[in-house]
Amino acid sequence: MxxxxxxxxxxxxxxxxxxxxxxxxxxxxxxxxxxxxxxxxxxxxxxxxxxxxxxxxxxxxxxxxxxxxxxxxxxxxxxxxxxxxxxxxxxxxxxxxxxxxxxxxxxxxxxxxxxxxxxxxxxxxxxxxxxxxxxxxxxxxxxxxxxxxxxxxxxxxxxxxxxxxxxxxxxxxxxxxxxxxxxxxxxxxxxIDGEDYRHRGLPEAPPPFTDEQVTRAAYATEGASLDDFPQLLAHLARVHPSRYGALTEGVTAVCLTDVQPVPDQSTALRLVVLADRLYDREVPVLASGLPFDRLFGEEMLKGGYRKKYFRAISRLTALARDAQRLVDTHA
Missing domain, CATH: 3.40.50.300 (P-loop containing nucleotide triphosphate hydrolases)
Structure with missing residues (x-):
């Protein structure tokens, strides 16, 4: 601890x-x-x-x-x-x-x-x-x-x-x-008042890449993972959130294809935990599909867990910015 x-x-x-x-x-x-x-x-x-x-x-x-x-x-x-x-x-x-x-x-x-x-x-x-x-x-x-x-x-x-x-x-x-x-x-x-330092004075996060760009970068980056986003969400449901840290051990980059809106609240909360563990470990996230600010529906962003979802969006956006170098390096 x-x-x-x-x-x-x-x-x-x-x-x-x-x-x-x-x-x-x-x-x-x-x-x-x-x-x-x-x-x-x-x-x-x-x-x-x-x-x-x-x-x-x-x-x-x-x-x-x-x-x-x-x-x-x-x-x-x-x-x-x-x-x-x-x-x-x-x-x-x-x-x-x-x-x-x-x-x-x-x-x-x-x-x-x-x-x-x-x-x-x-x-x-x-x-x-x-x-x-x-x-x-x-x-x-x-x-x-x-x-x-x-x-x-x-x-x-x-x-x-x-x-x-x-x-x-x-x-x-x-x-x-x-x-x-x-x-x-x-x-x-x-x-503690203030704006999100992760994005203070920085350019907008890069838009999602294509499946081909994500796949090519994943295969060219030692230690990177490559997952279809819906399949990853299904897998998270079979792993206790306390193990998400162990799940990311040794992973140098997370590459995701076909990012889609999260279908329900239970899935969304599991994704929040994964985002926190990736952020703690400074693991860049490269993705295709929808941008991360469209992961959670309007109802979720107005509900009781909204602050968790906004934190996850902020952290995933920062990790997406870190991941841009993977595409630039292997273009």
């Missing part, structure tokens, strides 16, 4: 705040202070830190025990979260970084109590892409984070949704209001 390859070398110093968005520079300042307060506990058990993180376990401080980075897609939230992980002065074995899905998968693999025991000795738990898509996850994560806070673990998370609004539009959030409010109580929210 460490930052993925794309964010292995990022630091606060490599984050470039938009001068027109003061909330970005403010987020860096707050997070640098937050990291400085999370050093190793001195002997004797007395510990002090930002927001009272350092006090003894017997007297857990009231109020937020973590920071929550809220903002639109592409404002650098994951960059800042990974920078916080790197800047925290603790042994790497005592801080963890993972997506929300990876955290719930960890509970599934180890069991709830073993997960609590495993993470309780950590100084920091970073959770990227925090989302609550069903009531079961709400209760599970609320209970888990509550136990970790009691054990003195500091929390940091990113999301496109304010803590108190998690789950809204996706399930009967009102029925689980207590759990959602309990989650929100663990965090101090930092709002």
């Amino acid at each position: 460490v930052p993925p390859p794309r964010f292995d070398s990022v630091r606060f110093s490599t984050y470039l705040p938009d001068p027109n968005q003061p909330s970005q520079a403010e987020a860096v300042r707050v997070l640098e202070e937050f990291a400085a307060g999370l050093g190793e506990r001195p002997a004797g058990g007395a510990r002090r830190g930002l927001f009272g993180f350092g006090r003894s376990r017997a007297k857990a401080p009231a109020g937020p025990r973590g920071v929550y980075l809220d903002g639109g897609y592409g404002v650098g939230k994951t960059h800042l979260l990974a920078s916080l992980w790197h800047a925290t002065p603790a042994d790497p074995s005592r801080k963890a970084f993972g997506t929300f899905v990876e955290l719930t998968n960890l509970v599934g693999a180890l069991g709830f109590q073993k997960t609590v025991e495993t993470l309780s000795g950590h100084r920091l738990l970073c959770i990227d892409e925090f989302e609550l898509d069903d009531p079961g996850d709400t209760v599970l994560v609320s209970t888990l984070l509550g136990r970790l806070v009691e054990a003195g673990v500091a929390l940091a998370a990113t999301s496109n949704t304010l803590p108190g609004k998690l789950g809204e539009g996706r399930f009967a959030a009102a029925d689980f209001l207590r759990e959602i409010q309990g989650l929100a109580a663990h965090f101090r929210t930092l709002r």
Whole structure:
């Protein structure tokens, strides 16, 4: 549970705040202070830190025990979260970084109590892409984070949704209001405004290529995959999303033919996870068919998962721009 390859070398110093968005520079300042307060506990058990993180376990401080980075897609939230992980002065074995899905998968693999025991000795738990898509996850994560806070673990998370609004539009959030409010109580929210840095000042993404161009580039690129898009979507339905990272291991480029609109929400959510894993690993995506901004129908882009879909479009577009060199090289 460490930052993925794309964010292995990022630091606060490599984050470039938009001068027109003061909330970005403010987020860096707050997070640098937050990291400085999370050093190793001195002997004797007395510990002090930002927001009272350092006090003894017997007297857990009231109020937020973590920071929550809220903002639109592409404002650098994951960059800042990974920078916080790197800047925290603790042994790497005592801080963890993972997506929300990876955290719930960890509970599934180890069991709830073993997960609590495993993470309780950590100084920091970073959770990227925090989302609550069903009531079961709400209760599970609320209970888990509550136990970790009691054990003195500091929390940091990113999301496109304010803590108190998690789950809204996706399930009967009102029925689980207590759990959602309990989650929100663990965090101090930092709002990060701005436009999508992945496309700031850059030309439009290249239009889709032809099947022949994609196929030729795939065969000419060592380690590239070549898939028919509908067949890939069918295959993803047979692989648990927790394995999508492993699915992409060793792949140097993803080449797709016949990209079409995603047919349903379940398929769309699986594609979002794959897009995240490809983006984490900096794998370029070369495609024919429809452009990526037409993957998700209008109803999907207005529904409860719309922010996930917009994030996927943004990331796939960036990866498509990276992939243009494959065609230029092998033209």
